[in-house]
Amino acid sequence: MRFGVVQFPGSNCDYDTFHALKQVLKQDTVMLWHKEHDLKGVDCVVLPGGFSYGDYLRSGAIARFSPLMKEVKAFARKGGLVLGICNGFQVLLELGLLPGAMLRNKNLKFLCQHVHIRVENARTPFTGAAGEGRVLRIPIAHFDGNYYAPPKTLAEIEKRRQVVFRYSDAAGNVTEAANVNGSLNNIAGLMNKGGNVLGLMPHPERASEALLGSEDGRVLFESLIRGFGSRRSRGAKSRPKKARHD
Amino acid sequence: MRVRILVSFKDSVLDPQGQAVKNALHTMGYGAVKDVRQGKTFELELDRLTKKDAEALVAEVAHKVLANPIIEKYTWEYIKTPRGK
Numbered sequence: 001m002r003f004g005v006v007q008f009p010g011s012n013c014d015y016d017t018f019h020a021l022k023q024v025l026k027q028d029t030v031m032l033w034h035k036e037h038d039l040k041g042v043d044c045v046v047l048p049g050g051f052s053y054g055d056y057l058r059s060g061a062i063a064r065f066s067p068l069m070k071e072v073k074a075f076a077r078k079g080g081l082v083l084g085i086c087n088g089f090q091v092l093l094e095l096g097l098l099p100g101a102m103l104r105n106k107n108l109k110f111l112c113q114h115v116h117i118r119v120e121n122a123r124t125p126f127t128g129a130a131g132e133g134r135v136l137r138i139p140i141a142h143f144d145g146n147y148y149a150p151p152k153t154l155a156e157i158e159k160r161r162q163v164v165f166r167y168s169d170a171a172g173n174v175t176e177a178a179n180v181n182g183s184l185n186n187i188a189g190l191m192n193k194g195g196n197v198l199g200l201m202p203h204p205e206r207a208s209e210a211l212l213g214s215e216d217g218r219v220l221f222e223s224l225i226r227g228f229g230s231r232r233s234r235g236a237k238s239r240p241k242k243a244r245h246d
Numbered sequence: 247m248r249v250r251i252l253v254s255f256k257d258s259v260l261d262p263q264g265q266a267v268k269n270a271l272h273t274m275g276y277g278a279v280k281d282v283r284q285g286k287t288f289e290l291e292l293d294r295l296t297k298k299d300a301e302a303l304v305a306e307v308a309h310k311v312l313a314n315p316i317i318e319k320y321t322w323e324y325i326k327t328p329r330g331k
Binding site: 105107182 | 260
């Protein structure tokens with residue numbers, strides 16, 4: 001499976017993500033520069049963490065106007081797999097590929113710590129290998145991760161089961177105490193209606209090797225790779241069929 | 247011509263920074279301050295445009311870029327251009 005990691009000025013998890021995909025998971029992985037128009041035939045676009053454009057204006061607000069993002073948007077509209085991690089999630093929200101917006105963390109602190117997230121929906125290309133209800137221990141590192149959506153949008157998201165991860169305690173209880181940044185409904189990760197675009201605040205690439213203290217994040221990438229392999233063995237095209245967009 | 251655009255959170259959205267400022271003011275004894283909402287200011291220098299075109303441009307720029315309409319609202323006004331410009 002071919003992955004593309006997008007680089008914006010200010011991305012700082014690009015090489016961590018590249019390492020996890022290329023060295024740890026042994027996948028064909030390329031870097032994609034934000035000023036280009038070529039997605040280089042990748043099967044999955046990954047928007048990595050960092051501070052694209054210094055978080056000026058709003059997190060992710062300027063990166064969305066990069067030339068490459070036009071291609072990413074078109075790719076997603078056709079059902080292509082897109083994964084946004086942390087700042088990548090913020091870019092996807094600003095781009096309108098995912099519903100809602102990010103506010104500053106409720107305690108106004110930059111949070112850099114391990115958290116637990118519970119898999120709320122395992123019937124997605126990103127969590128197929130995880131199993132519903134599984135609790136993952138993955139680090140976060142962000143200032144603006146306090147997820148917000150207007151009440152009507154939030155109700156729709158919940159009804160369509162677009163919430164993929166929620167902040168929980170180690171036992172998987174979704175509590176207020178576990179909701180580190182104040183996100184509505186403890187939302188840590190969210191997908192679009194078509195199920196081909198996922199954004200999450202925790203960093204799976206930083207939890208992909210035992211050396212890093214947790215290997216729980218690897219299951220996201222393994223889900224994508226396994227799903228891709230089974231689609232291919234069924235003789236289907238490498239990309240899912242046209243998805244409804246958000 | 248010059249315009250000033252003020253972007254702030256919608257009333258329905260919690261503004262944790264504004265809350266922190268309010269709490270600080272209360273701690274300092276300014277109990278008369280009922281609420282604080284924090285926002286951003288942008289000053290745009292524009293080409294000479296008709297009023298109608300200026301209004302359309304400001305609305306578009308504010309909606310598309312300067313504010314995130316999901317969480318923010320904006321107001322704007324014409325301001326004086328500094329001398330020599």
